[in-house]
Amino acid sequence: MSSSHSHLAKIFADLGHTGRVVIADCGLPIPDGVKRVDLSLRIGEPSFLEVLDVVESDLVVERTTIADSLKEQYTSIDMCSHEDFKREVAKAKVVIRTGKATPYANVILHAGVIF
Template sequence: MIKTGILNPQLNSLLSRVRHTNTLVIADRGFPFWPGLETVDLSLVDDVPRVVDVLRAIQMNWVVGRIWMAEEFRHHNTASALAAITSMTSPIPICWESHVDFKKRVPSAIGLIRTGDTTQYANMILESA
């Protein structure tokens, strides 16, 4: 029995298949469904878990080399929400781009993790280092 770390077997399986430079999406509760893309749905209720909760758990055993986020996150959320993201991800670079360009990257990801996050544009694409 797993005693520490990520306990969800579907999420463990997905993470173990991500290789160097592969990408993985962590999405909020309203992110569109992507046919053909493996989705691990962790959503429980509003804001449980949040994107940052999943990122924190993943970072314990997974090396993130780069992160993409929608530029709109910076314009639709508070300065404290932005500070929470940037402090948590530092020194990993965040590549800010329009949400339209962000979504063009999604089909090439290994999988998608859906959260209960209600924060606007909180979605992230992580590239494995």
């Protein structure tokens, strides 16, 4: 995706260590000042997992944060309340909006380094 999507390629190239990239459902409020790349075509397209898979293939991810609203158990994933999650989105370099229409289908990816 980033190799064929010029806006994402530029954002990923400029991203520093611990920079944040959010992959979001179509309903997540995006704070003023945070870049938005809206990939949604219609409800469900592209899917959250499709976008996540492609972004993870182009970005070294050191850590992941999700809202505890998902109520699943994960390892090496930070969890926070949905309200805290929305506040954390304001620290992101970009929000990549998918067509996913399921509540809480959002993730913050914290950039890592290749070494």
